[in-house]
Amino acid sequence: MLRVPATAGTGEDGRSEVEISIHRPESLSEALRRAWHRAADESPEYANPFLSPEFAAGVGRHRGGARVAVLHEDGEAVGFLPYERNSFGVGRAIGLGLSDCQALVHRPGVTWDTGRLLRACGLSVFEFDHLVGEQRPFTRFVTGTFASPVVDLKAGDGSYAQWLRGAYPGLAKTTLKKERRLGRDLGEMRFVFDERDPAMLRTLMEWKSAQYRRTSRMDRFARPWIVNVVDDLFRVREEHFTGVLSVLYAGDRPVAAHFGPRSRTVFAAWFTTYDPELRYYSPGLVMHLRMAEAAAREGVRVMDLGRGDKEYKDWLKTRELRVGEGFAVRPHPVATAHRLWRRPVRGLRNTVLAHPALREPADRLLKTVGALRTSAGTVQGAGRAAPRTR
Template sequence: MDISVHRPGELTAADRAAWTALQSKAHLQGTPELANPFLSPEFALAVSHCRRGVRIAVVREGGEPAAFLPYQRSRTGVGRAVGLGVSDCQGLVHRAGLRWDARELLAACGLAVWEFDHLVQGQPPFAAFAAADFASPVMDVDQGYPAYLAELRARSPKFARTTLAKERKLGRDAGEVRYVHDERDPEALRVLMAWKSAQYRRTGRGDRFAHPWITQLVQRLFHTRPMPSGGLLSVLYAGERPIAAHFGLRSERVLACWFPAYDPEYAKYSPGLILHLRMAEAAAADGIAYLDLGRGQKEYKDSLKTRELTVSEGWVTRRHPVAIGYRARRVPVRALRNTVVSRPELFEPADRLLKRVGKIRSMRKIRSRE
């Protein structure tokens, strides 16, 4: 097995075409999760414009590309999944039946450790190093939107009935409800990011858009047309006013949900749920197989999902002092967070505390403007 390492911009057109072909054929080879747009060359290239150290390991057999591993490398040899912290799918994009040794791959990349937090299913050499597994809900629309809606009604008739009734009421109260699946107005993206930042502050979470590189990444992906992978901004309007929006990534068969938000003034209409149903309808018509709602426990995800994928987090390590030191710093932090998130008796008080902190922050910001 021949392994070479490249910067994203150094990949040849043939290599990029081979990478894209592996993703487009993944569902035919029993690995449909590899079609996720977070595993695409377009995402790796976009991250490389915003963050240092992005590299692509290319595995060749008989001179032909057989697999691609995007990662980020520090000067000390610490490796992280590309876009770790904002990427919802990670792993090796490979041909069917490929076998590889995780530590051999790391050695070829010059890495002492490789950290992941959304490892895709079907990667045994990496999964052997996983510390925890998590559910990632999805909405299956490969049989068409009517079939999805029928399943939703059968599983939760009250939820489906109530959400559709709220959409009709929204139209009566606020003007005709209009949905744009692929909104190209940059102002709509700015509005979404403002809503999302306010939501982060309101709930006491760290504002991702306070990090310039994340804002830059989203804006770059917004201008990357989804052919075959790129950003997709979807907006729900009431009259001429945007009331909910979502920015995600799409590939040929997967729509990866990423940044949803809505105008709190319209919260009583559940605009976020209405938006997701419209997204599902449009995605089904566009040939998408499923919407990946992403790892995390959220009530709206439980209401919309048809099934769950499994993603993992952990560290692939070699015998190296850097790996020992890195794990010593990172393991306790992740273990504590995962314990709190997985146990309702701990998560609910922590969530309430974060929301109180968020309210205090919001009040201070209002007063500072007066």
């Protein structure tokens, strides 16, 4: 365990100073994990599984720079900031690019001085892109806020079809029609909310990698550490965190799959993919609806769809949260350089995503490039295969 005591300042109400200790997330003691869970349980905004010690530990086992700053008042652990640090002192929210929810998880009433916090962590800058709204000491560092759609779930007593007609009357008719057609064409429909077959997790990764390549997006599963984190989280089955693999089958054939974490009350939509040969049946949308119904039966109250403008999110959401992105900094040349490098890139991306007139042509271009790349790969593959068959 790495432990570095430091002073973070005094609260405005005159309470004793907050002290900070630094730990590896996978090495937190059981007492600190319980204190983290207690802090999350006391504030609904921290119920997201991405804010749990289990997620931080999963990333920490495969990322050397992962750390957790623990805030102490009167010897009691009252706050937890998971982050990653590189050798230059540049910090980022843990799992940045993967995590759909970020925060310093703390008990009600706890505050901190951000500059002193960064100094205790050895950071000149701390980058975030899904910061929850109730983080006042970070407010002045937020450069933009964005909608993060969620679905408020209500458990139903009847069948899936009854639940769907009650929850989404506008979508029910077409969705059920497509499901029936898929069942007729391939075999009886079957949905498994918590599939434990690791082979299906590999199938999901293969499908998702192919989808990233088709759409010219970064292939997350080409990065070994991400594959390892997902494998790791798949095996976690705790009260406050479970890695859930859900699969939709037609007969014996998997047609869509999703992997994401859940806490006791929040289920995070994370990696959803489907067999591209079956896209005309809208298997991805069917997958989300099946997950929402099953999660509600399991006691989940919110399905977090994550930040981003997607048509299916507009169809499914019941409300929106606001998440922030930005850079918390203290005076330091590295912080200035990092912000000058990263902020224009983010600004351009956000401008494109915020304007349909720009987003749709950009999306079409990416898909065209992906299709050409896939076609070229097929031709090259065929060319390489021919000599072996001679």
